[in-house]
Amino acid sequence: xxxxxxxALSAATILAACVVGVAIGxxxxxxxxxxxxxxxxxxxxxASNIHEASAGLVEIRGQAVGPYVVCSPxxxxxxxxxxxxxxxxxxxxxxxxxxxxxxxxxxxxxxxDDSTGKMLVDPRxxxxxxxxxxxxxxxRSALFGPSEMPxxxxxxxxxxxxxxxxxxxxxxxxxxPHDSVFVLGTLSQNPGLDVTVMPSWAQRPxxxxxxxxxxxxxxxxxxxxxxxxxxxxxxxxxxxxxxQKIAAALVKAGTSNPSAWSAAGIxxxxxxxxxxxxxxxxxxxxxxxxxxxxxxxxPGGFDLHPPLVLMKGSHEPSFFISWRSxxxxxxxxxxxxxxMLSGGPALTLTCxxxxxxxxxxx
Numbered sequence: 001x002x003x004x005x006x007x008a009l010s011a012a013t014i015l016a017a018c019v020v021g022v023a024i025g026x027x028x029x030x031x032x033x034x035x036x037x038x039x040x041x042x043x044x045x046x047a048s049n050i051h052e053a054s055a056g057l058v059e060i061r062g063q064a065v066g067p068y069v070v071c072s073p074x075x076x077x078x079x080x081x082x083x084x085x086x087x088x089x090x091x092x093x094x095x096x097x098x099x100x101x102x103x104x105x106x107x108x109x110x111x112x113d114d115s116t117g118k119m120l121v122d123p124r125x126x127x128x129x130x131x132x133x134x135x136x137x138x139x140r141s142a143l144f145g146p147s148e149m150p151x152x153x154x155x156x157x158x159x160x161x162x163x164x165x166x167x168x169x170x171x172x173x174x175x176x177p178h179d180s181v182f183v184l185g186t187l188s189q190n191p192g193l194d195v196t197v198m199p200s201w202a203q204r205p206x207x208x209x210x211x212x213x214x215x216x217x218x219x220x221x222x223x224x225x226x227x228x229x230x231x232x233x234x235x236x237x238x239x240x241x242x243x244q245k246i247a248a249a250l251v252k253a254g255t256s257n258p259s260a261w262s263a264a265g266i267x268x269x270x271x272x273x274x275x276x277x278x279x280x281x282x283x284x285x286x287x288x289x290x291x292x293x294x295x296x297x298x299p300g301g302f303d304l305h306p307p308l309v310l311m312k313g314s315h316e317p318s319f320f321i322s323w324r325s326x327x328x329x330x331x332x333x334x335x336x337x338x339x340m341l342s343g344g345p346a347l348t349l350t351c352x353x354x355x356x357x358x359x360x361x362x
Contacts, residue, residue, distance in 0.1 A: 022352055082104075
């Protein structure tokens with residue numbers, strides 16, 4: 001009986017493995033075909049310098065530059081784009097699995113400079129192939145676990161509702177100033193991207209990022225008083241209307257009977273508390289810090305209203321940003337597509353053959 005149960009379990013496991021194998025094989029075929037198409041696109045796309053680039057699908061290579069940067073949350077470096085991810089090691093039955101618990105992406109428009117000119121790049125919707133700037137594991141609960149978790153990583157986890165005391169793995173990829181980048185995309189008319197306006201989450205290169213402590217603990221040197229209630233403005237008796245004179249007399253007499261107010265032709269009133277009536281509500285607010293003159297200056301050396309922008313096209317959705325060179329990228333896509341297009345059909349046919357045998361079709 002135990003042998004029969006073990007045999008049935010083994011057969012079910014093999015059946016499930018064959019089904020999964022067919023699915024993986026089909027995915028490899030589709031993915032390999034996509035990579036092959038991208039390789040052909042990269043090899044066939046016109047490579048030109050920025051000065052001679054024309055509208056349409058182009059590929060350029062140069063250094064990333066720009067008037068504004070953002071501060072990456074994990075490594076705390078100036079960059080034009082960052083992608084930060086955190087995983088937590090969780091128990092799934094008898095096995096442990098890394099589950100994504102936090103992910104954050106932010107960017108500012110940047111330029112690519114190839115010494116012939118600068119081209120504005122809008123990285124929204126791009127498929128990125130960037131080097132890993134930060135990678136590490138942290139486990140506060142373990143006595144002899146990985147290294148101590150830095151404060152900015154713990155803050156990143158808490159901001160996304162993750163527990164920094166668990167076994168955590170983090171990874172961050174960035175496009176830093178003067179990084180060499182290869183961009184394949186559509187050079188099209190500027191849809192209205194205004195680089196003269198600095199995004200609220202951006203800063204000038206070299207500026208100290210604004211911390212939460214700076215926001216929560218303002219200096220008390222300059223303050224301003226905000227009046228939340230109008231002061232009591234007395235009206236002379238000679239300027240009062242007849243109803244105002246009657247109302248003043250009723251208030252002075254301390255009359256709060258609604259019938260008396262109604263008989264006088266005045267809406268129902270309640271005599272105010274003299275102690276409360278004397279109170280004027282005030283609020284003290286820190287005065288706004290003076291603007292840095294450098295924040296008002298327009299950055300030089302950049303065309304802030306370029307007629308053309310390199311971005312994801314509406315008719316040609318291919319948009320790729322990589323740190324590799326043209327040749328390195330083509331070679332990498334070549335061997336990956338060859339591996340998937342050869343291994344995918346073999347895995348699919350093998351698993352399908354085993355399924356047909358299992359169901360007695362062969």
